[in-house]
Amino acid sequence: MEAFLHQILSGLATGGIYAAIALSLVMIYQATHHINFAQGEMAMFSTYLAWMMIDAGLPYWVAFAGTVALSFVLGVLIERIVIRPVEHAPVLSVVIVFIALLVILNSLAGWIFSYTIKTFPSPFTWEGSQNGYLSPHELGTIGVTLLVLAALFLFFRFTSLGLAMRAAAQNPVSSRLAGIRVGWMLALGWGLAAAIGAIAGMMIAPVVYLDPNMMAGVMLYAFAAALLGGIDNPLGAVVGGFVVGVVENLAGAYVVGTELKLTVALALIIGVLVFRPTGLFGRRYVTRV
Amino acid sequence: MTAPLLEVESLDAGYGPTDVLHGVSFTVGEGGITTVLGANGAGKTTLLRAVCGLIRRRGRVRFGGAAIESKATEDIVRLGLAHVPDGRGTFVQLSAEENLRVGAITRRDRKGVAADMERMYGYFPRLRERRHQQAGTLSGGEQQMLAIARALMLRPRLLVLDEPSFGLAPLIVRDIFAIMRTVNREERVGILLVEQNAKLALELADTAYLLETGRVVTGGPAAQLRDDETIRRAYLGY
Numbered sequence A: 001m002e003a004f005l006h007q008i009l010s011g012l013a014t015g016g017i018y019a020a021i022a023l024s025l026v027m028i029y030q031a032t033h034h035i036n037f038a039q040g041e042m043a044m045f046s047t048y049l050a051w052m053m054i055d056a057g058l059p060y061w062v063a064f065a066g067t068v069a070l071s072f073v074l075g076v077l078i079e080r081i082v083i084r085p086v087e088h089a090p091v092l093s094v095v096i097v098f099i100a101l102l103v104i105l106n107s108l109a110g111w112i113f114s115y116t117i118k119t120f121p122s123p124f125t126w127e128g129s130q131n132g133y134l135s136p137h138e139l140g141t142i143g144v145t146l147l148v149l150a151a152l153f154l155f156f157r158f159t160s161l162g163l164a165m166r167a168a169a170q171n172p173v174s175s176r177l178a179g180i181r182v183g184w185m186l187a188l189g190w191g192l193a194a195a196i197g198a199i200a201g202m203m204i205a206p207v208v209y210l211d212p213n214m215m216a217g218v219m220l221y222a223f224a225a226a227l228l229g230g231i232d233n234p235l236g237a238v239v240g241g242f243v244v245g246v247v248e249n250l251a252g253a254y255v256v257g258t259e260l261k262l263t264v265a266l267a268l269i270i271g272v273l274v275f276r277p278t279g280l281f282g283r284r285y286v287t288r289v
Numbered sequence B: 001m002t003a004p005l006l007e008v009e010s011l012d013a014g015y016g017p018t019d020v021l022h023g024v025s026f027t028v029g030e031g032g033i034t035t036v037l038g039a040n041g042a043g044k045t046t047l048l049r050a051v052c053g054l055i056r057r058r059g060r061v062r063f064g065g066a067a068i069e070s071k072a073t074e075d076i077v078r079l080g081l082a083h084v085p086d087g088r089g090t091f092v093q094l095s096a097e098e099n100l101r102v103g104a105i106t107r108r109d110r111k112g113v114a115a116d117m118e119r120m121y122g123y124f125p126r127l128r129e130r131r132h133q134q135a136g137t138l139s140g141g142e143q144q145m146l147a148i149a150r151a152l153m154l155r156p157r158l159l160v161l162d163e164p165s166f167g168l169a170p171l172i173v174r175d176i177f178a179i180m181r182t183v184n185r186e187e188r189v190g191i192l193l194v195e196q197n198a199k200l201a202l203e204l205a206d207t208a209y210l211l212e213t214g215r216v217v218t219g220g221p222a223a224q225l226r227d228d229e230t231i232r233r234a235y236l237g238y
Helices: A002-032 A039-055 A060-086 A091-113 A136-158 A160-170 A172-177 A182-208 A215-229 A234-255 A258-275 B044-051 B073-078 B096-103 B110-123 B125-129 B140-152 B170-187 B198-204 B222-227 B229-236
Strands: B006-015 B018-028 B033-038 B056-063 B081-084 B158-162 B190-195 B207-212 B215-221
Touching: A002 A039, A002 A136, A002 A160, A002 A182, A002 A215, A002 A234, A039 A060, A039 A091, A039 A182, A039 A215, A060 A091, A060 A182, A136 A160, A136 A182, A136 A234, A160 A172, A160 A182, A160 B096, A172 A182, A172 B073, A182 A215, A215 A234, A215 A258, A234 A258, B006 B044, B018 B033, B018 B044, B018 B056, B018 B190, B018 B207, B018 B215, B033 B044, B033 B198, B044 B056, B044 B158, B044 B190, B073 B081, B081 B140, B096 B110, B096 B140, B110 B125, B110 B140, B110 B170, B125 B140, B140 B158, B140 B170, B158 B170, B170 B190, B170 B198, B190 B198, B198 B222, B207 B222, B215 B222, B222 B229
Parallel strands: B033 B190, B033 B207, B081 B158, B158 B190
Antiparallel strands: B006 B018, B006 B056, B207 B215
16 A cells, blocks of 8 residues: 555656646647647756756756756747747648757757766755655655746736737737737747756656656656647646656556556557547637637 | 828738739828728728738838838837727637736736726626636627727727627627727727728718728718718618
């Protein structure tokens, strides 16, 4: 029983990371109706930036804040430089651009930082809590995830900029007619998504270790989470993330074993697409004409 | 006579390679109401989109003395030109109140925005009842009210309306036109109105133009067009 509970709780910890990445996928999907396949590689690259700063001797939380800020800027730049020119291109062209971005970031990381696997520190290492159900790092991950989610909720719900971003995602023409600079809102969305991804990357790296391919598995789970929750629903993505984390852990421990764990994600993706394409919380909006 | 609020001179505009409008010229006086009449496909909606910079255009457009023919839509709007687009442009997933907040998003005077929101609820009591409801679930009439209220939240100098009566019950149309008149009289907001309902439009407007296949065929004081035999037959139907 204790082991079972432990599996569920540590599933929630990794689930939080899937939730964060799924959320950044959903944010970009809502604004542009594209799935950013490079989201995971962006997060991986950000994590390397953090590693570099820590390696240079900066305290963890300074490196953390610096990475989040830098990732935000890089996200905005990627939107402005790479995505903007293909704004009105057919969907396949955009997919190719995303895949190119994925490959470029992956090889760039390998070239700059080498493919050798590195350890990444966790900031949550206090003594004496090892006997509980959760390791300090898992507990910290859950805490950080919840903080990020709460901050995002408050931002989108109560600030004028958050409202402008939501409006721009929903109805670009009407937004322009209200004076909103829609192009910049999209870029900000990319920046935010990159920043969230960076946090997720820094939280998962102590577990999966740091290497250019660290996000491959995580991305699959995040896709499954986003689809499960409904690709156009932020709350759904978060719930989906936690569900996928728990299901993954339980299936790994009791059903298919750790080696076949990744197939759970695939099965989930296919299952959702076949039986409930809108996901658990996705909605078909009825509009009047 | 003072300089007009909006002055359009030999405007060509269209989609892709094709021009829909050919050399259109018209004005809206400071605090005046101009209506543009025309049949389906005459280019009325295109005209409004061209003025707001939503589509490719050539020609001269001056708003409050500033040339806006090469400005981006967002910048034109920030000069005080509010456009209620055809189809109402509702943010369907936002609440009614959030829709109003979006209308005022370029404004920094919080108190003024709050006061204006109260004013809108005064004009349209139905919106107050539905303020927390998802805007997509409002009725067509309510969404039209919401669209006009959203545009007024900008505190515009010119309100551009694309077929506000479209698909609405006559009673609601009457209410909406009454509010347009109030806004025009009490706040000196200029109005550029495109309408299929020529009778209503000519009663409201001081100046009117008739658009046919992308060209202005006649224009002048609304009263004059109202009495014009051909226009009466073709557009007023009596």
